[in-house]
Structures are given as structure tokens and as C-alpha cells.
Amino acid sequence: MGSPPPPEPVEGTATLRRSQRSRTRRLPRRAAVGRRSFTSTMRALEELADAGAQVSVHVKDLDTEAQVxxxxxxxxxxxxxxGVVPLLIEVAARFEAGTLDPLEIVDRSxxxxVTTSGVWRNLRTPVLPLTDLATLAAATGDPIAVNILLQQVGHHRxxxxIESLGLRRTAILDRFRDERGPDDAPQVAVGTTRELAGLFSALVNSQVVDAAVSVQVSEWLSLNHDLSLVAASTGLDPFSHDHDAHGLLFINKTGRDRGVRAEAGVLAGPRAGISYAMVVGFDDLSIAHRLRVHDAFRTLGVELMEYAH
Structure with a gap:
């Protein structure tokens, strides 16, 4: 799908650009909103891009709306x-409107x-209410829970x-599968970091559908157990981080597939609040390749913490 030319960066924004024709182009560096720079993150992403990875990042200050x-x-x-986040928004909106019963019992059969990942496949109970499936989808990314929610609300809905939220380049293409055949969509979901960071900013500002829906989705996402990428630098407990003793507000969602690592979220501390999204597509040829990508996410996490705390 085509992409419009990127806008000119606002003054004070750190930028990272990689030419699609030359992987050796060096990346510009600027101070981040006069307060913190993200030079270590840019250096890490620059190295990944020079090695052939596709990198995309967007960080925005929640108070000033400035692109950091x-x-x-x-x-x-x-x-x-x-990509489960727009699905959770639709589910919460249907719960709120009364067109979907949160206590409706569904059978995983x-x-x-999906046998390659997930929690529900290992539980003895074969049935759960829809509200528990939403919790499982947000907290663990459970693929069977996601697939049933998608089936319940309808892909077209x-x-x-997504269109009503103004997300022009974000889409859920397919359900989770053990194997993808030639007739299946090549990916579960696609999106841009600009739209994803904006979506998380809107969630915490109660601007997604309405305040009740925004709060419900944010509460689900606050249960996310995957704090291994950007969130690794927060020091939060993966199983209990919605009431942090040091005043951190944090919600996030990650995405993982062969050669794909993605994360979006909101981090707010005493100094500032920021929404962020980062996606890296890479050749997963070895553990070393994978760890270099994970290190870049954690570097971003360190600099986000410096900015917010």
C-alpha cells in the first residue's frame, strides 16, 4: 500500500529517516524538546537500519502534543x-452499548x-465469558481469545x-493461525507508529469512542504481562503494575512474530507523560539478530524513563 511523504519535523523534534535506496545514509540528530535527547535510541535504530532492518518509531509528549x-x-x-487494540476498542464499545453481553459464555472449540502459543489452551476450562476473553487478549495476547472475540464482533465491524477512529493505515487482516497458507493474509495486522502512538494518547485522554470505553480498554491493557521490550526499563512488576509505588502510569501492548517486534504504549511520570510506538522488521536469522532488536527497544525504554521521571 502506498505511503504519503513524511511531514517536515517540528522544531525540537529528534528525527530518524532511512533512505529506501541506500542503507548507509546517516541519520540526523537533534535535542528532544529541549529537555532530553534520544541519541542512544537513534544510534541503535540506525545500526539496525544499516543492517537491513525496517524500523519505525514515534514518540509524542502527552501535555504539549510535541513530537519528541x-x-x-x-x-x-x-x-x-x-493489532488487538482496535479489536478491544470495538469489544468495549459493544459492551457499553449493550449489543454484546460481557457475561456471554463461549466455548474455545x-x-x-491455535497450538503454538497462548494461555487458554493450557487451562482445563473449555468455556469462558467474553469479558474474561478480553482480559486474556489484553494481558497475554492469547490467540484463541483474540480469534473468538474477532468472530463475535465481526471483522467488518x-x-x-478503525475507520471511525481515523486510522487510515492500520488494519486487522486475519485471525491468528498455526500456519499461513497461500490463500491466507500474510500478516495478522499492520499499522504505522504514528497512528498507534496517537491511539494510545487518545485512550489515556478518554478520547476513544467515549470516556467509558477509553477507561475500559486502558484497564485491560494495564494488565499486560509482556514487559520485556520497552517496558523492561521501567522496573515494573509484569503481574502487578497498575498501582506503582513510584508514581508511574504505564499501559502497553506488544506484538511478536517471526521477524517482527512491535510495541506501543503510554508512560507517565512526575516530569512528563509520553505516548510511544516502535516497530522493527528484521531477518530473524539467529538469537544474536533477535537480541540486537530487543536491545534497541530497551534503549528506547531507558530514554523514555529519563524523559518522564
Missing amino acids: LTGDDHVTLPIAGL STDA VRER
């Missing part, structure tokens, strides 16, 4: 399980099994919700 760090944030990339 941008890099190819208009480019649509695979985001794997991060109502959709095809999620697509309409």
Missing part, C-alpha cells in the same frame, strides 16, 4: 498482536485451535471502528 522522536512513522509495517 520520529522515524519513518508514516510507513505501514506488520505489527502482529499489537467454536474456533480453530472492527474495520468500521
Whole structure:
């Protein structure tokens, strides 16, 4: 799908750009909103880009709306399980409107099994209410829970919700599968870091559908257990981080697939609040390749903490 030319960066924004024709282009460096720079993050992403990875990042200050760090944030990339966020928004909106019963019991056998990951496949109970499936989807990215929620609300309804939110380059393409055949969509979901960071900013500002829906989705996402990428630098407890003793507000969602790592979220501390999104597409040829990507996410996490705390 085509992408519009990136906008000119506002003054004080750190930028990262990689030419699609030359992987050796060096990346500009500027101070971040006169307060903190993201030079270590830019250096890490620059190295990944020079090695052939696709990188995209967007960081925005929640108070000033200023773009703190941008890099190819208009480019649509695979985001794997991060695409569950628009689905959760549609589910919460249907709960709120009364058109979907949160206590409706569903059986996991109502959709095809996914045996490669997830929590529910290991539980003895074969049935759960829809509200518990939303919790599982947000907290663990459980693929069977996601697939049943998508089946319940309808793919077309999620697509309409995404369009109503003004997300032009974000889409859920398919359900989770053990194997993808030639007739299946190549990815679960795609999106841009600009739109994803904006979506998380709107969630915490109660601007997604309405305040009740925004709060419900934020509460679900606050249960996310995957704090291994950007969030690794927060020091939060993966299983209990919604009431931090040091005043951190944090919600996030990650996406993982072969050669894909993605994360978006909000981090707010005593000094500032920021929304962020980062996606890296890479050749997952070895553990070393994968760890270099994970290190870049954690570097961003360190500099986000310096900015907010």
C-alpha cells in the first residue's frame, strides 16, 4: 500500500529517516524538546537500519502534543498482536452499548485451535465469558481469545471502528493461525507508529469512542504481562503494575512474530507523560539478530524513563 511523504519535523523534534535506496545514509540528530535527547535510541535504530532492518518509531509528549522522536512513522509495517487494540476498542464499545453481553459464555472449540502459543489452551476450562476473553487478549495476547472475540464482533465491524477512529493505515487482516497458507493474509495486522502512538494518547485522554470505553480498554491493557521490550526499563512488576509505588502510569501492548517486534504504549511520570510506538522488521536469522532488536527497544525504554521521571 502506498505511503504519503513524511511531514517536515517540528522544531525540537529528534528525527530518524532511512533512505529506501541506500542503507548507509546517516541519520540526523537533534535535542528532544529541549529537555532530553534520544541519541542512544537513534544510534541503535540506525545500526539496525544499516543492517537491513525496517524500523519505525514515534514518540509524542502527552501535555504539549510535541513530537519528541520520529522515524519513518508514516510507513505501514506488520505489527502482529499489537493489532488487538482496535479489536478491544470495538469489544468495549459493544459492551457499553449493550449489543454484546460481557457475561456471554463461549466455548474455545467454536474456533480453530491455535497450538503454538497462548494461555487458554493450557487451562482445563473449555468455556469462558467474553469479558474474561478480553482480559486474556489484553494481558497475554492469547490467540484463541483474540480469534473468538474477532468472530463475535465481526471483522467488518472492527474495520468500521478503525475507520471511525481515523486510522487510515492500520488494519486487522486475519485471525491468528498455526500456519499461513497461500490463500491466507500474510500478516495478522499492520499499522504505522504514528497512528498507534496517537491511539494510545487518545485512550489515556478518554478520547476513544467515549470516556467509558477509553477507561475500559486502558484497564485491560494495564494488565499486560509482556514487559520485556520497552517496558523492561521501567522496573515494573509484569503481574502487578497498575498501582506503582513510584508514581508511574504505564499501559502497553506488544506484538511478536517471526521477524517482527512491535510495541506501543503510554508512560507517565512526575516530569512528563509520553505516548510511544516502535516497530522493527528484521531477518530473524539467529538469537544474536533477535537480541540486537530487543536491545534497541530497551534503549528506547531507558530514554523514555529519563524523559518522564
